[in-house]
Amino acid sequence: MSVSSRTSNTISLGDRFSDWAVIAIATIALLTGWFYKSSVENRSVPFEASGISAQTPQGWLMASTQGNEVLHVTDPTSGGFGTSYIVQNIPVEADSVVGQAVSLLTLQHGQALTAYRLLEQRQVTVSGKPAYELSYVFVESNPNLTHNEFPNIVRGMDYIFLTGDHAVVATYWADKQTFEDDLGRFQLFLKSLKF
DSSP, X not given: OOOOOOOOOOOOHHHHHXXXXXXXXXXXXXXXXXXXXXXXXXXXXEEEETTEEEEEETTOEEOOOOTTEEEEEEOTTOSSSOOEEEEEEEEOOTTOOHHHHHHHHHHHHHHHSEEEEEEEEEEEEETTEEEEEEEEXXXXXXXXXXXXXXXXXXXXXXXXXXXXXXXXXXXXXXXXTTHHHHHHHHHHHHHHOBO
């Protein structure tokens, strides 16, 4: 006589709960990590000079300003060309129109930037203020001939605001590869700009 025994694989309520608990905990951990990463990346420090204030990214290097620049910060962690924000306060005649400031800025870029090419220009509104947007590219190469580095293609964007007898210009420069990824952070910087 043989006895056959049947074993059934029944899943208990505890087993089902543990599967869902693991999925929920993993999801919560991933979301928490993402929020923490975003908060660290978006930390900012206040900046103010010549009646212009903004929130600059924390940890970025402050470069020495030249000419009409009141701010020049660069991300030391960016690969290739260092992502940079520049703010200029350019004196203009009191009755100037934005076209004159745009022409002056385009001329300056053409003289100072290697292989400068204007891609697009248009009128925009930024935080309720009328502005003029210039989008362009240029080539940045290391002037030290002892280094064997490829030149970087840099995309740039200028926002020109007329305010009385000055034009405030907010500039964003980034390597072609990272331009779109870093643009959101620049938009936050641009919204914090007060003059």
